[in-house]
Structures are given as structure tokens and as C-alpha cells.
Amino acid sequence: MSTARETRTPALRRGLLNQDLTTREQFEKIAELVLSAAKADHTSVSFNDAHDATTRFANNQVTQNVSTRRSSVTVQSAFGQQVGSYRTTRLDPVGLREAVERAEAIARVSPADPEYLPPLPKQNYLALRTYYESTAGLNPTRAAELLRPVIERCRAQSLVGAGIISYGTSAVGLAASTGLMGFERRTDATFSLTASAEDSSGWALNSHRDADQLKIERLTERAVSKALASKNPREVQAGHHPAILEPAAVAGFTSSLLWSASAKNYEKGNSPYIGKLGTQLLDSRLNIRTDPGQPDLLASSFDQQGLPVKPMLWFDRGVLTQLWYDRFTAKKAGKEPTPFATAVVLESAGPAAPSAEDLIAKTKRGILVTNFWYIRSVNPKDMTMTGMTRDGTFLVEDGQIASGVKNFRFHDSPLRALAAIEAATAPAEAMSTEQGKSLLPALALPDFNFSSVTRF
Amino acid sequence: MSIPRGVSRRAFMRGCAGGAAGVWLAGCGQRTPGRRPDQRAAVEPDMGRWAELSQLVLKRIRSAGAEYGDMRAVTTRTQRVSAQDRRISNVSESFDSGYGIRVLYHGAWGFAASDDFSPAAVEETADLAVEIARASASLVSERVKLAEEPPHVDRVRTHYLFDPFGVPLEEKTGLLLAVCEALHAQPLIARSNASLWAQRDSKMFASTEGSHLEFELLATGGGFSATAASDGAFETRGFNLPYLRTGYEQVRDADLAAAAPRVAAEAVEKLRAPTVTPGKYDLILDAEHLSLTIHESCGHPTELDRALGYEANYAGTSFLTPDKLGTFRYGSPAVSLVANNLLDGGLASTGYDDDGVSCQQWDIIREGIFSGYSTSREVAAQIGQDRSRGSNRADSWSSIPIVRISNVCLQPGNAKLDDLIADMERGLYIEGHGSFSIDQKRYNFQFGGDAFWEIRDGKRAGMLKDVIYTGITPEFWGSCDAVCDRSQWRPFGFITCGKGQPGQSGWMTHAASTARFRNVNVIAGRSAGRDTV
Numbered sequence: 001m002s003t004a005r006e007t008r009t010p011a012l013r014r015g016l017l018n019q020d021l022t023t024r025e026q027f028e029k030i031a032e033l034v035l036s037a038a039k040a041d042h043t044s045v046s047f048n049d050a051h052d053a054t055t056r057f058a059n060n061q062v063t064q065n066v067s068t069r070r071s072s073v074t075v076q077s078a079f080g081q082q083v084g085s086y087r088t089t090r091l092d093p094v095g096l097r098e099a100v101e102r103a104e105a106i107a108r109v110s111p112a113d114p115e116y117l118p119p120l121p122k123q124n125y126l127a128l129r130t131y132y133e134s135t136a137g138l139n140p141t142r143a144a145e146l147l148r149p150v151i152e153r154c155r156a157q158s159l160v161g162a163g164i165i166s167y168g169t170s171a172v173g174l175a176a177s178t179g180l181m182g183f184e185r186r187t188d189a190t191f192s193l194t195a196s197a198e199d200s201s202g203w204a205l206n207s208h209r210d211a212d213q214l215k216i217e218r219l220t221e222r223a224v225s226k227a228l229a230s231k232n233p234r235e236v237q238a239g240h241h242p243a244i245l246e247p248a249a250v251a252g253f254t255s256s257l258l259w260s261a262s263a264k265n266y267e268k269g270n271s272p273y274i275g276k277l278g279t280q281l282l283d284s285r286l287n288i289r290t291d292p293g294q295p296d297l298l299a300s301s302f303d304q305q306g307l308p309v310k311p312m313l314w315f316d317r318g319v320l321t322q323l324w325y326d327r328f329t330a331k332k333a334g335k336e337p338t339p340f341a342t343a344v345v346l347e348s349a350g351p352a353a354p355s356a357e358d359l360i361a362k363t364k365r366g367i368l369v370t371n372f373w374y375i376r377s378v379n380p381k382d383m384t385m386t387g388m389t390r391d392g393t394f395l396v397e398d399g400q401i402a403s404g405v406k407n408f409r410f411h412d413s414p415l416r417a418l419a420a421i422e423a424a425t426a427p428a429e430a431m432s433t434e435q436g437k438s439l440l441p442a443l444a445l446p447d448f449n450f451s452s453v454t455r456f
Numbered sequence: 457m458s459i460p461r462g463v464s465r466r467a468f469m470r471g472c473a474g475g476a477a478g479v480w481l482a483g484c485g486q487r488t489p490g491r492r493p494d495q496r497a498a499v500e501p502d503m504g505r506w507a508e509l510s511q512l513v514l515k516r517i518r519s520a521g522a523e524y525g526d527m528r529a530v531t532t533r534t535q536r537v538s539a540q541d542r543r544i545s546n547v548s549e550s551f552d553s554g555y556g557i558r559v560l561y562h563g564a565w566g567f568a569a570s571d572d573f574s575p576a577a578v579e580e581t582a583d584l585a586v587e588i589a590r591a592s593a594s595l596v597s598e599r600v601k602l603a604e605e606p607p608h609v610d611r612v613r614t615h616y617l618f619d620p621f622g623v624p625l626e627e628k629t630g631l632l633l634a635v636c637e638a639l640h641a642q643p644l645i646a647r648s649n650a651s652l653w654a655q656r657d658s659k660m661f662a663s664t665e666g667s668h669l670e671f672e673l674l675a676t677g678g679g680f681s682a683t684a685a686s687d688g689a690f691e692t693r694g695f696n697l698p699y700l701r702t703g704y705e706q707v708r709d710a711d712l713a714a715a716a717p718r719v720a721a722e723a724v725e726k727l728r729a730p731t732v733t734p735g736k737y738d739l740i741l742d743a744e745h746l747s748l749t750i751h752e753s754c755g756h757p758t759e760l761d762r763a764l765g766y767e768a769n770y771a772g773t774s775f776l777t778p779d780k781l782g783t784f785r786y787g788s789p790a791v792s793l794v795a796n797n798l799l800d801g802g803l804a805s806t807g808y809d810d811d812g813v814s815c816q817q818w819d820i821i822r823e824g825i826f827s828g829y830s831t832s833r834e835v836a837a838q839i840g841q842d843r844s845r846g847s848n849r850a851d852s853w854s855s856i857p858i859v860r861i862s863n864v865c866l867q868p869g870n871a872k873l874d875d876l877i878a879d880m881e882r883g884l885y886i887e888g889h890g891s892f893s894i895d896q897k898r899y900n901f902q903f904g905g906d907a908f909w910e911i912r913d914g915k916r917a918g919m920l921k922d923v924i925y926t927g928i929t930p931e932f933w934g935s936c937d938a939v940c941d942r943s944q945w946r947p948f949g950f951i952t953c954g955k956g957q958p959g960q961s962g963w964m965t966h967a968a969s970t971a972r973f974r975n976v977n978v979i980a981g982r983s984a985g986r987d988t989v
Contacts, residue, residue, distance in 0.1 A: 052958065053588075054957060054958050055591070055592070056769075056957050057595065058765050058766045058767070058768055058769070059598075059764070059765050059766075060597070061595055061596045061597050061598065062564060062565075062591075062592040062595040062596055063565070063766055064565055064567070064856060064858075064957075065564075065565055065566055065567065065588045065589070065591060065592040066567040066568070066569070066588070066855075066856050066958070067567070067568045067569070067584055067585075067588060068556075068568075068569040068570075068854040068855075068958075069569065069570045069571065069572070069581075070554065070569075070570075070571050070854055071571060072552070072571075074550075083547070084547050084548070085546070085547065085548035085549075086548065086549050086550065086551075087548070087549075087550035087551070087552070088550070088551045088552075089551065089552050089553050089554060089571045090501070090502075090551065090553065099551075102549060106547050106548070106549065106625065107547075109624070109625045109626050109629075110544055110547045110625065110629060111543075111544045111629050111633065113543050113544055113545060114543055115543060115545070139591075140566075140587065140588045140591035140592075141591045141594075143591070144591045144592070144594050144595050147595060148594075148595060151595065160765060160768070162765060162766075162767075162768035162769040163769040164769065164957045166957070166958065192769055192957075193769070194768045194769040196765075196768055201768075203769075265647075268541075268646050268647055268685070269646040269647075269685030269686070269688075269690060270646060270647055270683050270685050270690040270692075274688045275688060373772075373895075373896060374893040374894060374895070374896070375893070376891050376892060376893045377891060378891045378902075378904065378924060378981040378982075379891075379922060379981045379982050379983070380690075381688075381689060381690065381982075382982055382983040383983075384981055384982055384983050386891065386893045386902055386924075386981075387893055388893065388894075388895040388896065388900065390895075390896055407895060407900075409893070409895070409900055409902065409926070411902075411924075411979065411981070412983070413983040415983070416983045433770055451926070451979070452900060452926055453900075454895045454897075454899045454900035454928070455775070455897075455899045455900070455928065456895075456897055456899070
């Protein structure tokens with residue numbers, strides 16, 4: 001048998017990543033070997049072959065530069081409702097058989113799980129474009145070439161640059177004794193820059209499956225201009241202020257709206273949405289949906305269980321329209337299970353403001369937030385979150401940016417702060433270090449709780 | 457404090473730990489076989505050719521012109537057993553094996569890692585590490601220099617009584633189901649979670665400087681939680697085993713099932729408890745709670761790579777810049793925080809770090825004054841220190857080591873808990889971990905907790921909920937007026953400390969005694985109407 005590892009080629013220099021990624025045929029051989037060795041009632045195979053590289057810089061020079069290749073197989077075995085699982089990086093026939101034996105040995109001594117369901121049958125998946133040669137063809141030399149002008153731009157402005165360019169390929173496969181079979185090759189690339197001055201900083205971040213779409217030059221200008229504009233920050237007193245949240249800040253602040261929509265929690269009594277399904281929770285101009293076909297987002301055609309991703313509407317003009325159903329809860333309720341909610345789009349149901357500048361121009365006095373960081377749940381009952389503003393926080397007065405301000409901590413809930421908004425722009429590419437890529441608007445909010453100020 | 461010259465590490469550690477060192481070091485400067493047959497792990501399949509492969513790699517790195525290089529191979533075995541709502545929801549094991557090769561070439565780093573142990577792939581990975589370092593060198597203006605460290609040849613092994621991988625799975629699943637049953641005996645308990653976890657790392661390290669290190673490291677952890685729910689309200693109370701480098705004995709000693717009824721009752725009491733009234737309170741914080749406060753407000757700002765800007769794009773920087781070392785008042789004179797990577801059972805007590813630097817004990821905060829950093833060889837040299845503190849760690853074979861918080865511990869004082877409570881008019885007693893967040897320089901923080909009791913006129917009264925305290929790090933530690941004696945001193949470990957790009961999970965333990973803080977700002981953690989915060 002020829003598995004991916006046995007066919008890897010030695011030359012890695014042209015493109016670091018695209019030389020020997022596991023093919024569909026190779027994955028099918030691995031799956032066949034596992035399934036033919038299995039004695040359990042049901043067996044499923046989950047495969048991942050990933051090659052990732054990151055060039056990291058700080059203080060205007062490269063500080064770290066890494067490449068990792070890891071392939072693994074997870075075998076899940078079930079005798080009746082008794083389930084066991086084993087993951088291994090040994091993908092030779094001996095290692096794969098050992099994984100099957102160990103998963104089965106675990107299953108045989110495990111108590112029956114009343115919520116276990118056999119693997120899904122064969123599914124039909126959307127044909128999404130998830131692999132780009134532009135990303136797979138990157139290598140450390142090319143990454144250094146991409147970073148050189150970024151570092152030079154920071155130096156020219158007497159700023160200190162820190163950030164990353166990272167790029168990866170993966171082959172992901174699912175197979176099961178029920179006939180389930182999925183395989184996809186994926187790429188992703190990320191660029192981020194924090195540009196710092198003595199008392200200010202600016203930041204930008206983007207990920208894309210296509211490295212050519214990262215917009216490195218534009219992101220660099222954004223980070224540099226924010227660092228320069230936020231110098232000599234003033235201290236504005238903490239309290240409730242009108243706020244303009246840029247899309248990255250919206251990403252962090254609103255992520256819990258979908259994560260909290262578990263149907264099981266709803267049913268068992270520990271959900272913030274109890275009694276609120278089908279009711280108006282957000283401003284009637286806001287829709288939240290997932291759109292896996294959106295080419296700027298990083299959707300995959302199937303989730304970890306093998307459910308096909310699909311477009312879904314979660315908030316329709318501010319009304320929560322559905323919950324997230326795991327397979328067991330769905331079966332009990334006679335519903336369809338919900339695939340992993342990926343490729344989130346938050347958009348205005350009505351006419352959108354032309355730009356964030358337009359939101360600023362219409363603000364008498366408020367705080368402009370580039371990004372939030374260290375966002376954590378404070379109270380899951382009402383979805384109160386906390387976090388800090390970071391890398392570009394400004395006072396807006398009379399329709400203009402008046403100055404940079406010292407960073408704030410906030411305590412607020414998206415269910416409160418987004419219940420009534422002033423305005424929203426059209427959605428744009430948005431992510432934060434804590435929240436994956438989405439398409440989100442900049443939002444003007446009439447009242448946001450900036451609960452304390454820090455020293456910078 | 458550092459290891460006295462001329463004293464073997466083993467003898468030194470026995471002296472420190474009263475003969476029960478958490479890491480058992482089988483001799484200094486020589487390899488000796490493990491003495492306890494029950495603790496000798498079988499040689500992992502990928503480690504059989506270690507000597508041959510590591511020599512091949514080090515030779516190749518040297519001949520490529522690199523000034524330094526090392527190879528680290530790790531086989532990690534993990535077992536997780538989880539229960540949820542009276543059922544076993546997951547029993548899984550994993551085997552993760554591979555190696556990373558790190559090269560310093562013309563003052564710049566390259567690192568390549570692979571799970572393919574064939575000699576051709578190992579050579580290719582070494583060449584890739586050199587090629588990556590060459591690419592780095594094109595964008596390096598200040599060359600990396602490493603603080604000196606003598607080469608070490610040693611073998612390190614976690615001391616334990618019962619191998620968790622040898623305990624029958626039925627015992628573990630039975631225990632977790634019994635815990636769930638005990639929790640759900642309380643009628644208002646709507647949800648329960650319980651889990652056990654163990655990890656064994658077999659690690660080899662060899663460097664071009666002549667270090668050869670072998671590790672057999674073990675860690676265990678676990679815990680459970682209960683959520684009480686009624687009329688759309690819900691509250692959770694937990695019980696955590698401290699993640700430690702020890703065996704299954706900590707699970708047996710803890711008697712989880714016996715603790716479950718109390719935890720369930722407290723979840724219900726918390727559900728019925730009133731929300732805290734915002735204001736200034738004196739706080740008494742227990743050891744488990746303090747482990748997280750120490751981690752965030754002292755551990756992270758004293759990572760030297762952060763202070764030097766290495767994490768500016770992600771985890772952040774630090775207000776504790778090198779110009780403050782030795783002079784800055786971080787806390788009150790009652791506050792002494794010591795980094796102790798020789799701590800019995802501490803997760804960072806691994807004998808050596810992934811720079812091959814031996815573990816040490818030193819002052820971070822001495823009687824309130826900022827006194828030391830956690831370092832790697834690279835950043836220690838940058839501030840002129842002649843030796844690294846040995847805090848450079850990778851979370852797996854596939855990761856490059858980065859500076860990590862050490863086992864930073866709050867030293868016990870002389871106070872008695874009962875006396876502290878008796879001496880308070882209006883205060884809060886807080887146990888366990890809750891919501892936590894801190895700014896990227898580590899000044900402005902907010903912490904919740906797992907359980908809160910009101911203290912009124914010197915007595916512990918009923919529970920409260922939604923308690924969040926906020927502050928600025930040096931002001932908060934400056935308000936610490938008493939630390940309890942060693943009777944209250946307990947360790948808690950973390951295995952999910954996020955840092956680095958690509959992200960890594962750091963492991964370290966923080967021990968503390970219960971301590972008191974005066975006049976701290978407390979808010980109600982709930983949706984922020986204008987009247988509440």
C-alpha cells in the first residue's frame with residue numbers, strides 16, 4: 001500500500017507546501033485499510049494531513065520561522081452504544097491496525113452512551129473552492145520577500161513592526177462503515193501587523209484561502225496610519241458612550257450570538273435564549289446568516305461529523321430564527337441536525353451606510369474602536385462580555401477623529417448593545433485574533449458600556 | 457536562588473523537597489536506568505533509532521554552517537474520559553509522535569518539524585530548517601546570541617505512584633458516572649460535566665553543544681461541575697483537581713464522588729443567591745482563585761520575550777520593562793512571588809527546558825519589588841543576563857520553544873484565615889476560577905470566581921453571585937495586606953495558556969496561600985444598564 005507518507009517527495013524548495021499533499025486516492029486507501037481491519041458494529045475514520053508554515057517578526061526583524069508537517073488518523077469504533085476513539089500519527093499499516101484495535105478495546109469496556117448515533121450515511125457536499133496554488137506555492141524565501149516592504153514601511157515611519165505571514169495546506173478526509181466519504185484539500189494564508197510607536201499602536205489582520213487576496217499592502221497602511229493617528233492618547237472618562245465598532249471589533253463582540261444557540265442547552269435550561277426563540281432580540285435592521293459559498297470566507301464543504309455545510313439564516317431582521325441542533329437533540333426533537341456554523345455574515349437588512357468614515361461624520365461625540373481583545377464571557381445568562389480595546393482607540397467629536405484615547409475595558413452584552421443601533425455599513429472582511437474570518441459591518445451604537453480605563 | 461555549584465541536582469532537589477521531589481533526576485552527568493520497574497515506560501516505537509537519527513541531524517546542521525542546532529523528538533500519549541449529564545460522553549486516547557529541528561544560522565532561527573521518522577525525511581527536515589533559517593537571516597538586523605549554558609547529559613522522570621494509563625478504564629468511567637449521579641441527586645441540577653485526563657511525554661533532546669537529555673514526563677488532572685437551573689436562570693459550581701506532574705494517586709486521594717454533594721448544594725445556593733451590590737470590598741482570595749490572578753497579572757508580565765516586544769502582535773507586551781527590574785514596586789511588602797521550577801509536582805518542573813537549560817528557582821517579586829523574569833537563552837542574553845532562567849518551552853514536537861511562565865508561586869506569610877475573616881467588616885471570600893480578562897500590557901484586569909461568600913462583621917455569611925472585581929495590577933497587589941501561612945498553601949496548574957503564533961498551549965503551576973486584599977473595586981457582572989456598572 002502506498003500511503004501519503006511513503007510517496008512524499010524530497011524537494012520542498014519550489015513551493016513549501018504543494019509537493020506531496022495526500023490525494024483522495026491515498027486517503028481512500030487509508031480508509032479502506034482501517035475499515036477492513038475493523039470488527040466493530042460501526043467504525044469511522046477522520047484524517048488530517050497538514051503542512052503549515054509561519055514567518056513571525058517583531059522589533060522589525062524576523063524572530064521565528066517554522067514549518068510543520070503532521071498527519072493523523074482518528075478511528076472511532078462502536079459496539080452497539082459502546083464507543084471508543086483513538087488518534088494516531090502512525091499511518092503505516094501497522095500503526096493504522098493498532099489504532100483500530102485500541103479504539104475497539106476502549107469501546108468494549110466503555111459504558112453504553114445513550115446519545116451515541118452511528119456515523120452519517122453518504123452525503124452530498126457543495127463543491128466549494130478551498131485550495132489555491134497561490135497559497136500552496138509559498139515558501140520561506142517568498143514570505144521574506146513579502147515581509148520586507150512591510151518592515152521597511154514601519155522603519156520609515158519610526159514604528160516598530162510585529163506580525164506574521166503564515167500559510168498552510170491540508171488534506172482532510174472522513175469515511176465510515178456506513179458509506180460516508182468526504183475528502184477536501186484546503187489552503188489558508190494569514191497576514192497580520194501590529195505597528196507600535198512610543199505610546200500608540202495600530203493593527204490589521206486578514207486570512208484568506210487565496211494568499212493573493214490577503215491585501216498585505218492595504219493592511220500595512222491601515223496598521224501604520226492607526227499607529228500614527230493614535231499618538232499622544234488622551235484619557236476619556238469611563239462610562240456609557242456612543243461607539244463606532246469597526247468590523248474586527250464587531251467580530252469579537254458578536255461571536256457569542258451564534259455560539260450560545262445550542263438547542264441542547266435551550267432544552268436543558270442553561271441557555272441565554274430560553275423563551276426567546278422567534279422573538280426580536282437585535283435591531284430590526286440586522287440579519288445574521290452563514291454563507292459557505294462566499295469566496296472571501298474560509299468555509300469547508302463538510303464539518304467534523306460529515307454534515308454538509310449550507311447557507312443558513314440565524315437572525316432575520318433581529319429575530320432569532322433557529323437553534324443549533326446536535327445530532328442527538330435533533331433526532332429527539334424530530335429536526336435536522338445543524339452543520340457547524342461557518343462563514344458568518346452580519347448585514348444590514350436595509351440600506352447600509354457607505355463607509356465607516358460616514359459613521360464617524362455623523363457622530364457628535366463617541367469612541368471609535370479598531371479591535372477588542374481578551375474577550376471573555378462574564379455572565380452567560382444575559383451574554384455579558386468583557387474585553388479591552390486595543391491597537392487604535394479614538395475620540396470622535398463633531399464628525400471627526402479628535403485624538404487617540406487610552407484603552408478601555410468594556411462590560412456589555414450584544415443582546416443589549418445591538419438591540420438598537422444607529423447605523424451599519426455594508427459587511428467587510430473581518431477577523432480578530434480570537435475570532436475567525438467573517439463578513440461584518442462597522443456599527444454605530446448609541447450606548448456602549450466602557451467600564452474602566454487602562455494606563456495606555 | 458540558583459543551584460549551588462558542586463551540588464548534584466538530585467541531591468539539591470531532595471534537599472528542597474524533603475525527599476519527595478516532583479521530578480526524579482536519575483543522576484547528574486550520567487545516564488542510569490530507572491530504578492523502579494513499575495515506572496519504566498516501554499521505549500516508544502519512534503524513539504528506537506533516536507541516537508542514530510539525532511547524530512545524523514546534528515552533523516548535517518553543523519556542516520551547513522549553523523552556529524547552533526538542536527533536535528527534539530517527542531511521543532505524547534493522552535487519555536481523556538468525559539461524562540456529561542449522567543452518561544459517558546467520550547473515551548479517547550491519542551498517540552502523537554514527531555520531532556522538531558531548530559537551527560540558528562547567521563544569528564537567525566529556522567525550525568522544521570515532521571512526524572516522518574524515515575532517515576530520508578529526517579535529513580530533508582534538517583535541510584528545510586537550515587533553508588528556513590537562511591530566509592530568516594535575510595531579515596535580521598540584530599543577530600540572536602544565546603546565553604551560555606553548560607552541556608547536560610541526564611535523564612528526567614516524573615515521580616508517581618500509580619500510572620494513570622495502567623488504571624482500568626472501567627474504574628474511571630465508574631467514578632465519573634458516580635460523580636454525575638451524586639450531582640443529579642440535587643433536584644435542581646440540570647447539567648453535569650466530569651472528566652479525567654492524563655498525558656505522558658517521552659522526549660529526547662540533543663544539541664550541537666553536546667547536551668543529551670531524556671525525559672519521561674507524566675501529568676494528570678480532572679474535575680467536575682454542576683449547573684443548577686430554574687426559571688431561565690442558571691449557575692455553575694465546579695471542583696477541579698490541580699493539574700500536576702503526578703500519577704493517578706491524586707484522583708484517588710481527592711475522592712471526587714464524596715465532594716459531589718457539597719458542590720451540587722453550592723450550585724443551588726448560588727442560583728438562589730442575591731447579586732452582589734457594586735462597591736469597594738475587602739477580598740479574601742483562596743489558593744485556587746489566586747493561581748489565575750497570579751498567572752495573568754504576574755506570570756505574563758514577567759515573561760521577558762513579552763517585555764522585549766516579541767509578542768506585540770498577539771499575546772501582547774508588558775508594563776514590567778527591563779528598566780524597572782530591581783526597583784519597581786509591584787506589590788506590598790507582604791507580596792513575594794517566587795518562580796520555582798523545582799516545585800514538587802509543578803507542570804514546569806521538567807528538569808530542563810527546551811533550550812536544554814536546567815530548571816531553577818528565583819525571585820520574581822521580592823517583598824513587593826519586581827526582581828526577575830522568566831527567560832529563554834535568547835532573551836536572557838539581550839538584557840545582559842549571563843544565564844537563562846530555563847523557561848523556554850514548546851507544547852509539542854511540532855512547536856518551537858517560546859518563553860513560558862514558570863511555576864510562579866505566592867510565598868506563604870504568617871496570617872491565619874480565621875483571623876483575617878474576623879478582622880473584616882465588609883468583605884467577600886472568593887473560591888475558584890471564573891471570568892478573567894486583562895489588557896495586553898497586563899495593567900487593567902477583571903476577575904470573577906467560582907463561588908462567593910459575603911463576609912459581614914467578621915463572619916462568613918451567605919453566598920452571592922455575579923461578583924467581578926477589577927483593578928490595576930500594581931495597585932491591586934499593593935493592597936495585599938496579609939498572606940496566610942503554609943496550612944493554606946496549595947498548587948493549581950494550567951495546561952491551556954495560549955501564546956505564540958502559531959498558537960501554543962503552555963503548562964505551568966501556581967501555588968499560593970489564601971491572601972487578603974483591601975478596598976478592591978467590585979462590580980456586578982450582568983448586562984450593563986446604566987444603573988448597574
